[in-house]
Amino acid sequence: MESLHTALERYYGYSTFLPYQEEIINNILEKRDVLAVIATGGGKSLCYQIPPLVTGGLTVVISPLISLMKDQVDSLVTQGVPAVTLNSSLPYDAVVRTLADLEAGRLRLLYVSPEKVVQTRFLTTLRKLNVTLFAVDEAHCISEWGHDFRPEYRQLRILKEMFPDVPMIALTATAVPEVQQDIQRQLNLINPAIYIGSFNRKNLQYTVTDKKGAYPQLLDYLRSNPSRSGIIYFSSKKRTEEVAQKLQEDGIRVQPYHADLPGNFRNRVQELFIRDEIDVVCATNAFGMGIDKPDVRFVIHYDMPRNLEAYAQETGRAGRDGEESDCILFYSRGDRQRCLRFIEGDCLNHPEPGYHSLAVRKLNDMIAFCETTRCRRQHLLRYFGETFTEVPCRACDVCMLPDEFIDGREIAAKIVNCISQLPGKFGITHIAGVLAGSRSKNVLARGHQDLSVFNSGSEYSNEQWRSFMRQLIANGYLDQSSDQYPVVTLNERSRAILSGDEGVRLSRPNGLQARNRGKTDRSE
Ligand code: ADP
Ligand code: ZN
Numbered sequence: 465m466e467s468l469h470t471a472l473e474r475y476y477g478y479s480t481f482l483p484y485q486e487e488i489i490n491n492i493l494e495k496r497d498v499l500a501v502i503a504t505g506g507g508k509s510l511c512y513q514i515p516p517l518v519t520g521g522l523t524v525v526i527s528p529l530i531s532l533m534k535d536q537v538d539s540l541v542t543q544g545v546p547a548v549t550l551n552s553s554l555p556y557d558a559v560v561r562t563l564a565d566l567e568a569g570r571l572r573l574l575y576v577s578p579e580k581v582v583q584t585r586f587l588t589t590l591r592k593l594n595v596t597l598f599a600v601d602e603a604h605c606i607s608e609w610g611h612d613f614r615p616e617y618r619q620l621r622i623l624k625e626m627f628p629d630v631p632m633i634a635l636t637a638t639a640v641p642e643v644q645q646d647i648q649r650q651l652n653l654i655n656p657a658i659y660i661g662s663f664n665r666k667n668l669q670y671t672v673t674d675k676k677g678a679y680p681q682l683l684d685y686l687r688s689n690p691s692r693s694g695i696i697y698f699s700s701k702k703r704t705e706e707v708a709q710k711l712q713e714d715g716i717r718v719q720p721y722h723a724d725l726p727g728n729f730r731n732r733v734q735e736l737f738i739r740d741e742i743d744v745v746c747a748t749n750a751f752g753m754g755i756d757k758p759d760v761r762f763v764i765h766y767d768m769p770r771n772l773e774a775y776a777q778e779t780g781r782a783g784r785d786g787e788e789s790d791c792i793l794f795y796s797r798g799d800r801q802r803c804l805r806f807i808e809g810d811c812l813n814h815p816e817p818g819y820h821s822l823a824v825r826k827l828n829d830m831i832a833f834c835e836t837t838r839c840r841r842q843h844l845l846r847y848f849g850e851t852f853t854e855v856p857c858r859a860c861d862v863c864m865l866p867d868e869f870i871d872g873r874e875i876a877a878k879i880v881n882c883i884s885q886l887p888g889k890f891g892i893t894h895i896a897g898v899l900a901g902s903r904s905k906n907v908l909a910r911g912h913q914d915l916s917v918f919n920s921g922s923e924y925s926n927e928q929w930r931s932f933m934r935q936l937i938a939n940g941y942l943d944q945s946s947d948q949y950p951v952v953t954l955n956e957r958s959r960a961i962l963s964g965d966e967g968v969r970l971s972r973p974n975g976l977q978a979r980n981r982g983k984t985d986r987s988e
Pocket of ligand 1: 479485502504507508
């Protein structure tokens with residue numbers, strides 16, 4: 465048996481595996497089922513392509529889009545991998561030839577649609593072949609909790625029933641824990657090895673911006689990023705065409721794309737985009753799956769998507785080559801109503817109990833992401849069950865706050881902590897003095913220089929701490945009595961600051977140096 469590394473070199477020209485690839489392949493070779501949830505660009509395809517190359521068996525790949533399968537097969541064949549796709553658009557003699565090749569064991573990869581693979585006749589054919597692995601791509605499509613439910617995926621459970629000894633790998637780029645469990649259950653995976661990769665896409669910069677004046681903002685962005693490739697997502701087909709036309713008039717090389725445009729037009733737009741003959745595509749979410757363009761430099765959401773899965777998947781199309789890319793979302797409060805209407809419409813096709821409330825919950829999560837005053841990357845990753853602590857991430861709009869504002873969580877937490885440690889109630893000046901480590905008469909007289917919180921805020925001046933406290937009081941994070949000598953006390957919201965549940969935005973007091981702004985001069 466050829467070694468994994470030899471196959472990796474010979475067919476792909478790579479010398480090392482990406483994270484998880486080798487372990488996943490070894491599990492497959494030991495006939496264990498696998499669930500792989502790994503971000504776009506993480507190298508999932510290799511995991512099911514290499515096993516048959518080293519064993520001489522056959523991987524049956526189930527993939528939802530015919531165009532996607534065709535592209536994959538074409539590029540595999542150029543790499544010298546015997547791969548083929550079977551679909552209804554194939555002429556009869558090609559089908560006959562392919563079947564003969566399959567029976568003779570000359571092929572390593574067979575790509576089919578989910579509808580095709582479960583046909584009785586096809587299953588009978590499969591029984592005669594040396595199938596060594598089933599690979600279910602875009603496996604989240606099996607779950608109605610996911611963002612792209614495809615009923616035909618449900619029938620795939622028959623594969624494990626008919627071929628219990630053939631291992632199966634389920635792959636997807638985005639699946640929240642609920643969907644992961646659904647995939648395992650629906651496909652009948654047996655004690656699968658589970659690989660959940662990090663979703664953190666370090667090279668993507670996330671920005672949410674006010675939708676007011678979206679078009680001028682958009683045009684401004686496109687003009688200051690000339691000849692860079694990007695996708696602009698819309699929720700309405702009509703808008704893709706309207707905005708594309710306006711942009712064309714404004715000199716941008718752009719085309720629209722949505723499901724109602726003729727097939728040959730859509731293919732042409734894809735090709736123009738991939739060949740860099742246009743820079744921008746104004747699209748609905750119909751555009752993107754299977755577009756393997758590595759240098760998409762920006763994804764703009766002109767309308768807010770309905771959930772974070774869709775957002776993650778669509779923004780995930782930017783920067784597959786690892787270079788810095790922008791993800792910009794235009795947000796307005798009105799987006800909620802629009803999305804709710806869509807969800808109502810959707811419910812007609814989804815009578816399942818709980819569908820509506822789940823969709824609304826996901827929508828609320830999406831809105832929370834737009835409205836958060838905390839790191840967007842952390843928010844997004846937490847949604848997918850991942851802990852991310854490198855905040856500020858230096859690549860989201862919140863972590864790179866504009867000059868007037870700073871992220872006030874740490875500052876507020878220090879103030880709250882100081883107040884709770886002080887024996888007794890004190891006013892702003894005294895608290896600021898303790899934080900800034902001032903050995904003033906009042907502080908020394910009470911022995912507060914010996915408290916652990918003394919000088920715990922040495923990074924800011926006395927005056928700056930006073931300014932922060934005034935802002936917190938104004939915003940209801942602290943209470944101040946109305947006596948002659950007002951004292952500051954904690955309330956519910958101050959405690960929420962300590963638990964980290966509350967985002968705090970503070971304006972930058974005079975004389976404060978900008979912090980966390982490492983990425984402002986992004987080199988082109
Ligand atoms: P996914 O299906 O997870 O989106 P792909 O399988 O399309 O990812 O792989 C993404 C890119 O990474 C492809 O260009 C692929 O050739 C490349 N790649 C895969 N494995 C390796 C590897 N071991 N070393 C370097 N590049 C790799
Ligand atoms: Zn951030």
